[in-house]
Amino acid sequence: MMNDDPLWLAQTAFAALADFAFACTLGALLLNVWLSREQAFATVSPARRGWLRAARGGSIAAISLVLCTFVSLWLQSASMSGAPIAQAGDALWLVATATHAGIGWSVALAGSVLLLAAAATAGGGATAVARIGMALLAALIVAAGKSAVGHAADAGAFSLAEAVQTLHLLATAVWGGIVVVGAFVLPALDTSVARAFLIRTVARMSRAASIAVALVVLTGAFNAWRGTGGSLAVLSASTWGHALIVKLLLVAAALVFGALNRWSALPRLSRSASTMDAHTVINVMRVEALMMAGVFVAAAVLSHSMPGSALMN
Template sequence: MSLDGLWIGQVAMAALMNVAFAFAVGSALLGAWLAKDAQAKIAPARPAWLRAQRSMLTASVVLVLADLGWLLYQAASMSGVALPAAFGVVPTVLAQTHVGYGWSIAFAGALVLLGTALTGHGGTLRNALLWLAVIVIAAGKASVGHAADAGPASAAVAMQTLHVLVTGVWGGLAMASGLAVLPALGASIARGVLIRTATQVSNVSLASVGFVLLTGAFNAARGSGGSFQAIAISAWGHVLTLKLLLVALALVLGGLNRFLALPRLRRTASTMDAHTFVNVLYLEALTMIGVFVAAAALSHSVPAFAALG
C-alpha cells in the first residue's frame, strides 16, 4: 500500500461509492414502507416519502459518478501512469482485467438503479428491476476486491456479495433515516407513521446486523489468514481494528434506540422521545459513514496475511 495521491483518490471514490450505494438502498426501503401512507398529497407521511424518493435519486446519480471516478483512478494505478493519461488505459482495463469485468457489472447495475430512481412511481416491474440492480451492484463490487483473488465464482465472492448487501441495508437505513427521511416526520400528526417506520427500521436493521457480523467475521479471518499477529503488525489490520470499533459504536447506538428510545416512544408518543430516537439515529448514520470509509481503505490495502509472508 502506497499512500500517494492515486491511492487516496481510489479510497475516496470507493468510500463515496459505498455511501451512495447504501443511501440508495436505505432510501428505496423507506420509500416502499411510506408509499401507502403518502398517497394523498396532504398526508402527513408525504414529505418523508418525497425525501426518500429524492435521496434515492441523488444517491444513484452520485453512485454512477463515483463509479466513473474510481475507474479512472484504478486505471492510473494499474498502469502506472498519471491521472490524465489514464483515460487512454481505461478500455484496456475494461477489456482485459477482472477488475474491469467486475466494474462493468457494478456499473450496469448502477445505471439500472438510476433508471428506477428516475421512474419514481411504484410497480412490480420497477421494484423487481430495482432490487435486481442492487444485487448486481453488490456482486460487481465483490468482484473487484480481495475476494476475487479466490476466483470469480468462489465462496469468498459470494460471501462478500452478501456482506455488501446486508451492510448496505443496515448502513443505508441508518443514513437515509437519520439524515434525510425521518426528520420530515417530526410533526405530531405524523407520530403514528414515525413509530411504525422506526419499528421497521429497527427490525430490519437487527436482522441485517446478524448477517453483517457473520460475513464480516469470514472476511476478517480470510484477510488475516486466521492470525491475530498479522492483524497486529499490518496496516490492513490497523484499519480493520478501526472499522470494528466504529461498528461496535454503531451497534451501541442502534441498541440504545431499539431497547430504550423506541419502547419509550411507543409508550408516550411524545415529541421529546421522537426527537431522541431521530437524534440517536443521526449519530448512528454518521458512524456508519465512518464504517464505509474504513471499508474503502481496507479494500485498497494489502491483506494482513501478506505480512506473514
C-alpha cells in the same frame, strides 16, 4: 503505515463515496417503498414530505453512485496502465473489458445505472413493488461487481469468498442506508399529525436493520478470519490490520446506538408518541449514522490495502 500515494488516496476516497452512495440509494428506496405502503405519496398525506425526501434523496444518491463508480473505473485504468490520471481514458476500454478488476468495476457501473433507473421512477402503488424488484437485481449486480474488485477476488471468480463478500456488501449497505437515510427522512415525519407514520416506519427500519446486522456480523467474521489468516498478530502489523480494528470499533459503536434505539427509545416512543421521545429516536439514529459513515471509510481502506494474511507469506 498509511499509503500516501495520490492515486491510492483517490481510489480509496472514491471507493468510500461509492459505498456510501450505494447504501444511501438502497436506504432511500426502502424508505420510499415503506412510506408508499402508507399512501404517503398522496398530496394530502401528513407523511408526504418524508416520502418526497426519500424519493429525491434516492435519486441524488444513485447519481452519485454512478459517478463515483465511473471515476473508480477510470482510476483503476490509471493504476493498471501506469498512465497519468488525466490520460487514463486511453486504456479505459481495454482495462474495462480485458482485466478482472476492470470487468468488476464495469459490472458495478452497469448495476449502478440500473439502480439509478429504479430510484428515478419513484412512485406509489404497484410501481413501488416493481421498482424494488429492479432495485434488488441492481443492488446484487453492484455488490457482485465490487466484490470482484476486492480481496475476495483472490480466491477466484464465483468463489465462496466472492459470494460472502457480495452478501457482506449488500447487508452493510442496507444497514448503513437505513440508518443514514433514516436520519435524513425521519425529521420530515416529526410532527404530531405524522407521528403514527414515524412510529411505524422506525419499527420497519429496526426490523430490517436487525436482519442486515446479523448478516454483516456473520459475513464480516468470515472475511476477518480469511484476511488475518487465522493470526491476530497481523492486526498490529499493517495498515489493513489497523483499518480493521477501526472498522470493528465503529461497528461496535453503531451496534450500541442501534440497540439503544431498538430496545429503549423506540418502545418508549411507541407507548408515549411524545415529541421528546421522537426527538430521542432521531438523534440517536443521527449518531449511529455518523458511525456508519466511518465504517464505509474504514472498509474502503481495507479493500485498498494488502490483507494481513499476505504479510505472512
